[in-house]
Amino acid sequence: MASSERLVVIGGDAAGMSAASQLRRMRPDVEIVAFERGPHTSYSACGMPYLVGGLVDDPRALVARSPAGFAKLHIDARVMHEVEEIDLAERRVRGRRRDDGTSFDEGFDRLLVATGTVPIRPPLPGSDAAGIYGLGILDDGIRLRRAVDEERPRRAVIVGGGYIGLEMAEALLERGLDVTVVEAAATVLGTLDPDMGELVGQALRDAGAKLSLDEPVTGFETRGGTVAAVVTAARTHPADIVVLGIGVRPNAALARAAGIPLGETGAIKVNDRMQTAVDGVWAAGDCVESFNLVSRRPVHFALGTIANKQGRIAGINLGGGYARFPGVLGSAVTKICTVEVARTGLQEREARAAGFEFVTARIDSRTRSGYYPGVGKITVKVLAERGSGKLLGAQIVGAEGSGKRIDVFATALAAGMTAEEFSYLDLSYAPPFAPVWDPVLIAARKAAEAL
Amino acid sequence: MASSERLVVIGGDAAGMSAASQLRRMRPDVEIVAFERGPHTSYSACGMPYLVGGLVDDPRALVARSPAGFAKLHIDARVMHEVEEIDLAERRVRGRRRDDGTSFDEGFDRLLVATGTVPIRPPLPGSDAAGIYGLGILDDGIRLRRAVDEERPRRAVIVGGGYIGLEMAEALLERGLDVTVVEAAATVLGTLDPDMGELVGQALRDAGAKLSLDEPVTGFETRGGTVAAVVTAARTHPADIVVLGIGVRPNAALARAAGIPLGETGAIKVNDRMQTAVDGVWAAGDCVESFNLVSRRPVHFALGTIANKQGRIAGINLGGGYARFPGVLGSAVTKICTVEVARTGLQEREARAAGFEFVTARIDSRTRSGYYPGVGKITVKVLAERGSGKLLGAQIVGAEGSGKRIDVFATALAAGMTAEEFSYLDLSYAPPFAPVWDPVLIAARKAAEAL
Numbered sequence: 001m002a003s004s005e006r007l008v009v010i011g012g013d014a015a016g017m018s019a020a021s022q023l024r025r026m027r028p029d030v031e032i033v034a035f036e037r038g039p040h041t042s043y044s045a046c047g048m049p050y051l052v053g054g055l056v057d058d059p060r061a062l063v064a065r066s067p068a069g070f071a072k073l074h075i076d077a078r079v080m081h082e083v084e085e086i087d088l089a090e091r092r093v094r095g096r097r098r099d100d101g102t103s104f105d106e107g108f109d110r111l112l113v114a115t116g117t118v119p120i121r122p123p124l125p126g127s128d129a130a131g132i133y134g135l136g137i138l139d140d141g142i143r144l145r146r147a148v149d150e151e152r153p154r155r156a157v158i159v160g161g162g163y164i165g166l167e168m169a170e171a172l173l174e175r176g177l178d179v180t181v182v183e184a185a186a187t188v189l190g191t192l193d194p195d196m197g198e199l200v201g202q203a204l205r206d207a208g209a210k211l212s213l214d215e216p217v218t219g220f221e222t223r224g225g226t227v228a229a230v231v232t233a234a235r236t237h238p239a240d241i242v243v244l245g246i247g248v249r250p251n252a253a254l255a256r257a258a259g260i261p262l263g264e265t266g267a268i269k270v271n272d273r274m275q276t277a278v279d280g281v282w283a284a285g286d287c288v289e290s291f292n293l294v295s296r297r298p299v300h301f302a303l304g305t306i307a308n309k310q311g312r313i314a315g316i317n318l319g320g321g322y323a324r325f326p327g328v329l330g331s332a333v334t335k336i337c338t339v340e341v342a343r344t345g346l347q348e349r350e351a352r353a354a355g356f357e358f359v360t361a362r363i364d365s366r367t368r369s370g371y372y373p374g375v376g377k378i379t380v381k382v383l384a385e386r387g388s389g390k391l392l393g394a395q396i397v398g399a400e401g402s403g404k405r406i407d408v409f410a411t412a413l414a415a416g417m418t419a420e421e422f423s424y425l426d427l428s429y430a431p432p433f434a435p436v437w438d439p440v441l442i443a444a445r446k447a448a449e450a451l
Numbered sequence: 452m453a454s455s456e457r458l459v460v461i462g463g464d465a466a467g468m469s470a471a472s473q474l475r476r477m478r479p480d481v482e483i484v485a486f487e488r489g490p491h492t493s494y495s496a497c498g499m500p501y502l503v504g505g506l507v508d509d510p511r512a513l514v515a516r517s518p519a520g521f522a523k524l525h526i527d528a529r530v531m532h533e534v535e536e537i538d539l540a541e542r543r544v545r546g547r548r549r550d551d552g553t554s555f556d557e558g559f560d561r562l563l564v565a566t567g568t569v570p571i572r573p574p575l576p577g578s579d580a581a582g583i584y585g586l587g588i589l590d591d592g593i594r595l596r597r598a599v600d601e602e603r604p605r606r607a608v609i610v611g612g613g614y615i616g617l618e619m620a621e622a623l624l625e626r627g628l629d630v631t632v633v634e635a636a637a638t639v640l641g642t643l644d645p646d647m648g649e650l651v652g653q654a655l656r657d658a659g660a661k662l663s664l665d666e667p668v669t670g671f672e673t674r675g676g677t678v679a680a681v682v683t684a685a686r687t688h689p690a691d692i693v694v695l696g697i698g699v700r701p702n703a704a705l706a707r708a709a710g711i712p713l714g715e716t717g718a719i720k721v722n723d724r725m726q727t728a729v730d731g732v733w734a735a736g737d738c739v740e741s742f743n744l745v746s747r748r749p750v751h752f753a754l755g756t757i758a759n760k761q762g763r764i765a766g767i768n769l770g771g772g773y774a775r776f777p778g779v780l781g782s783a784v785t786k787i788c789t790v791e792v793a794r795t796g797l798q799e800r801e802a803r804a805a806g807f808e809f810v811t812a813r814i815d816s817r818t819r820s821g822y823y824p825g826v827g828k829i830t831v832k833v834l835a836e837r838g839s840g841k842l843l844g845a846q847i848v849g850a851e852g853s854g855k856r857i858d859v860f861a862t863a864l865a866a867g868m869t870a871e872e873f874s875y876l877d878l879s880y881a882p883p884f885a886p887v888w889d890p891v892l893i894a895a896r897k898a899a900e901a902l
Binding site: 014044046047050055056061062293303304305306308309325326327328329330331332333334335340342344369370371372373401403404405406407408410411412414415417421422424425426427428429430431432433434436437438 | 465495497498501506507512513744754755756757759760776777778779780781782783784785786791793795820821822823824852854855856857858859861862863865866868872873875876877878879880881882883884885887888889
C-alpha cells in the first residue's frame with residue numbers, strides 16, 4: 001500500500017477508535033481520520049447512570065481518550081462532524097460540522113463504519129418536549145445530570161424497564177427523586193425470563209421506586225413545551241423529568257443509503273473479520289450484526305464489550321493481520337439498587353424461538369458460606385437442551401458477589417459444555433466467597449437431573 | 452441386595468457424609484453407620500480461621516449437620532469413635548471410643564474410607580509442647596479460639612505460609628496479636644508462583660504481620676511444658692502461641708495397613724467412580740488421589756469442594772447409579788487481609804515438572820471501571836502452552852472482586868481452551884464490576900501474543 005493510504009472511520013467511540021488505535025500500532029504510515037457527530041470520543045456510555053446519580057462528578061472521567069489524546073497517536077479525530085453521505089463510487093464521505101454548520105468532504109481508501117445505535121424515540125404526541133431525555137451519547141447524560149442539578153425536578157418517570165432504564169431509576173432514586181418506571185411488559189428487564197425479572201422489580205420497589213407494569217405509553221402531556229406527564233392507557237403519571245430507556249436500534253441508515261448490505265436484524269452484515277459485502281468497507285460495534293454462539297443465528301447487541309472486541313479485530317485485519325470474531329452470547333451484568341443482575345446465552349423465549357427443547361432449573365442459594373458475615377441470597381436459573389444436555393443460557397439475580405458468576409456460564413457456553421459436565425467443574429471455594437457447592441454448580445446439577 | 456446390607460463409613464466429614472446422604476436418598480433400605488474420631492460431623496474446616504478471628508462466634512455455625520441431624524436421615528453417625536483396624540477378610544472395622552475408651556467392632560458389606568488428612572507435625576524438639584496448635588479437626592479450632600479468648604496471648608508465630616497459615620495470621624491480627632509468619636521458602640503461598648506470592652506477602656506486611664522468609668524451623672523453646680519460642684537457623688521468635696500450618700498429608704495409614712492400595716502421591720488410589728482396588732471398598736475426599744485435568748497426572752489436594760463432589764459421586768455409585776468424577780484443577784481462592792488470592796491449573800513449577808513448554812503473561816489492571824467508586828488493583832498471571840496455545844493455569848491477586856474471577860479460568864481449563872479463544876470470550880461488563888476489557892481477558896490476550 002502507498003504511504004498516502006487513508007482510513008476513514010465514521011463514529012468515534014468504542015469500536016471505531018479501538019480499530020483506529022489497533023491499526024496505528026501495526027501501521028504507522030496509514031492516515032487515519034475519524035468523524036464523530038458528538039463532542040466526545042471513546043467514552044463510556046455505560047457510565048452515564050453513575051454520572052447522573054452522582055457517583056461520578058466529572059464527565060471527563062468517562063472519556064477514555066480525547067481527540068487530543070488521539071492526536072498524539074497521529075489519529076485525526078474530528079468531533080462535532082456528522083457524516084451525512086457515504087459515496088462508494090467516489091470513495092468519499094460528506095457531511096456537516098455540528099458546531100459551525102460548514103460542510104466537509106473527505107476521500108478514503110478504506111472505510112470503517114462504526115456508527116453505533118440510535119435510541120428509540122416513540123412516535124407519540126409530545127415526545128419531543130423539553131424535559132424528555134434519551135441516552136444516546138455522552139452529551140445526553142451530561143445534559144440530564146445538569147438538569148437534575150439545576151432544575152431540581154421532584155418526579156421522574158422512566159419509560160422502559162431495560163438495563164438503562166433501571167440503572168437510571170436507581171440513579172434518580174439516589175438523587176432523591178420520586179421515581180416511577182413505566183414498562184409495557186409484565187415484568188422489567190425483558191432480557192431475563194419474567195420470573196427472574198420479577199426479582200429485580202421487587203428490589204426496585206424495595207428501594208422506593210414505583211413500577212407501573214403492563215402499561216404501554218400512549219403519549220406525553222406538555223405544558224409550555226415542557227413535559228408534564230407520561231400518559232398510558234391505565235393512567236397519567238405526572239413528571240418533571242422523563243427518561244426514555246425503550247431501547248436502541250442499529251444506526252445503519254447511512255450504510256444502507258450507500259448500498260452497504262444490512263442483515264436480517266437491520267444491522268450491518270459483516271463477516272468474522274468485520275468486512276462488509278463492499279470491498280474496502282468494514283464495520284464494527286453496535287451498528288453490526290453478530291453471530292450468536294448458542295442459537296447460531298444473527299443477532300444484534302449493543303454492548304461496549306462486543307464493540308471493543310470487534311473494533312480490535314477490525315484494526316488487526318485492516319493492519320494486515322488476521323483475526324476472526326468468534327461470536328457473542330449476549331452476556332450482561334448490572335447492579336440495580338441492592339441486587340446484581342446478570343444473564344448470558346438464551347432466555348426461555350429466545351431458546352423457544354431458536355427451536356430448542358430444553359429444561360430449566362432455578363435454585364436459591366447463598367453468595368458466601370452461611371456463617372460468613374455479609375452472606376446474601378442468590379438465585380440462579382439455567383436452561384439446558386434436551387438430548388444433548390448442553391447448557392443454553394443462565395440468569396442470576398442476587399446480592400453482592402452474584403453478578404460476575406455469570407462469566408463461568410459464558411465460558412461454558414462458548415465451550416459447548418453440558419449441564420452435567422458443568423456441575424462437576426472444579427471451581428474455587430472459601431467461606432468469604434461461596435458455599436462449598438457454588439450456586440452455579442447447584443443450578444447446573446439441578447438442570448442435569450431434570451434432563 | 453438384602454435389606455440388611457450395611458455400609459460403614461470411616462470419617463464423618465464432607466466426603467463421608469455426602470456419600471452417606473446421597474446413598475440414603477437413593478436407597479432407604481441400606482443400613483449406614485459412620486465412625487468419626489472427633490466430636491463433630493460435617494463441619495467446615497475452612498471456617499476455623501473465622502472462628503478464631505472472631506467473625507464467627509458459635510462453633511455450631513460451622514457444623515452443617517450434627518449426628519442428631521443424620522439420625523433423622525436414618526444415618527447412624529457415631530462421633531468420638533476412632534477406627535483402628537479395617538479387617539478385609541472378616542469385613543469388619545474395629546476401634547476404640549475416645550470418650551470412654553471402650554472398644555467397638557462392626558461388620559460391613561461395603562466400606563467407604565473417608566479419613567481425610569492429618570496435619571503435618573514437624574519431628575522437631577518441643578513440637579508437642581502446650582500452646583502449639585495444629586488445625587486438623589474442628590475441635591482444634593475451638594481449642595485455639597478458647598486459648599486466644601482466655602489466655603490472652605500477645606505474640607503468635609505461624610509456622611508455614613500456606614493458605615491456612617495466612618488465614619490464621621489474618622485472624623490473629625484481627626484479635627490484636629503480634630503475628631509473625633515463619634516460612635521455609637522465599638515467599639509465602641507456595642501454590643502461587645513466587646512473583647504472585649510476594650504480592651500476598653506484601654499485603655500481610657501492610658496489615659502489620661512480620662514475615663520471616665527463607666527460615667526453616669529447627670525447633671521450639673519451651674518453658675514448663677509450654678511453648679516459649681520458635682527457633683530457626685537465623686533467629687529465635689518468642690511466642691505465646693504457635694499455629695502450625697505446614698500442610699497436611701492424606702490420612703491413609705489405616706487403608707494401607709489393611710492392604711488397600713495407595714497411589715504414587717501416598718493417597719488412596721481410586722477409579723473415577725471412587726472405587727478402590729478392593730472389591731466393595733470405596734474411598735473419597737482428602738484421603739484419595741485425584742486426576743489433574745491439565746497435567747494428566749495423579750495429584751493429592753485436600754479441598755472441601757473436591758471432597759464434597761467425590762462424596763456425592765461415591766454415594767451415587769454405591770446407590771446403584773452411575774457417576775464419574777472428571778478430575779481436578781486445584782482451584783482455590785482465599786482472602787488474606789486486603790487482598791483476594793486465587794489459582795487454578797498449573798503454576799510454573801508444576802508446568803515444568805509435567806514437561807510443558809509454556810509462556811507466561813502477567814498484567815496489572817483494575818477490578819472495576821476506573822471512575823467507579825471502590826475500584827481496586829488486580830494482577831492476573833496466565834500460563835499457556837507453546838504449540839497448542841492451550842491455557843495451563845492462572846493466578847490472581849487483587850482487591851475485592853478479584854478472587855472469584857479464577858472460576859472463568861477453571862472453566863476454560865476444563866474445556867481445554869486456548870489463550871486466543873479465551874481472549875475473545877463474551878464476558879459480562881458493567882462499570883461496578885469490571886473494566887470494559889475484563890482483566891482476565893487482557894491477561895489471556897497478552898499470553899496469546901507471547902505465544
